[in-house]
Amino acid sequence: MPALRIENLKKSYGTVPVLKGINLAVENGDVVAVIGRSGSGKSTMLRCINGLEPFQEGSIVVAGHRLDQSRANLRDLRKEVGMVFQSYNLFPHLSVAENIMLAPRVVKGLPRDQRELLVRDVLSRVGLAEKASAYPDELSGGQQQRVAIARSLAMKPKVMLFDEVTSALDPELTGEVLKTIAELAEAGMTMVLVTHEMGFARRVATRTVFMHEGKIWEEGPSAQIFAHPATPELRSFIATDLK
């Protein structure tokens, strides 16, 4: 069974169609980069996958949970599907450790001693072991984003979704976050990441999906997508990015 299967997903805001029949299958361990112009529906698709946005037609099966228009059992799905946002969205009133522990504690009832181990484990995976007691406003953007990744990892997700997680960062801070994500990919995490970092998509993603006007316009192994784009839309998209 694939980690994620999207079938004929359609969504509109009011009368404006935004996703016009998306089909996508992601296998376990796949790293899928989603690229495309602004407004092509990348974020919307990602937000549909963990139920943040309702949709009108089609179905999504992710980490063994089926999601349809009824939106039942969303919480069970979210326990196994992590999401990292462009704007980090850390909880400013909680320390790094508390940010990480909150969901394992209140959603899964993890006991205290295990929570502490968990915090140490996920923080070391994002290279921030020494920051457990810091507050979000004491960290750089890159560090905050890595804490957000650690917070998501603490739920031990089967699939992780990343929505332009480096777009709010200065160029010199982008690298450290991309490195963290690349390490997760190497460790076998199944991921779907919306990104504007073409070089990164090419290097780290096993597959790349190009979205255009609410559809998956072209997809395939990353090497092929970037070296031999089949459609004029993708060719011009890659060309504008190189400039």
Add this chain to the structure above:
Amino acid sequence: MIQSFGWQSVQFLFHGLIWTVGLSVCTFVCGGIFGLIFALARALGPRWLQLIVAGYIQLVQATPLLILIFLAFYGLSFAGFYFPPLAAAAISLSIYATAFLADIWRGCIEAIPRTQWEAADALALSRIQRLRYVILPQAFRIALGPTVGFMVQIVKNTSVTALIGFVELTRAGQLLNNMTFQPFHVFLTVAAFYFAVCYPLSWWSEKLKERKSAGPAH
């Protein structure tokens, strides 16, 4: 009987002050409990409930407090429910405080960005858990300054209940003035007592607001 202003008069006024503080505390507790419920209903309830609560808030905010107090005291007794001045004062002040606190706190809840709800949602927290652990603690922090500021308003507004004969600080001052005919002594002492209660609250409120604008406190 004419007596002159002395130590006994100060004691008499102090007795009034205790009633003022007691009535204020009672108003704040009742208004706080209902205010919180109303604020949550107004910010997060179903549409029809939001409209009802918004109507309540606007109606009360547009009515002079004295009219609320007269309604509770004269109006209800006319309708056959007699409340003694203390009860009428507590009820009307609580109705008033509920509306204002609900409005202040609703604003604080709504000031927390939608992305905070989303992040908690994506971590599988239930709606109640999101409120309990993510939204309300942040809203509480923003609310502290304005809430303490509103406590000053409550203390000062208890003086209006003098008009239905409830003997709090202001009414005690009036009575004492009728006995001593020394209005300056009497009302300056009354003012000093109000100041002694209100000033520390105002100062604290300002402090809390400063701390907020200096970034989140830990």
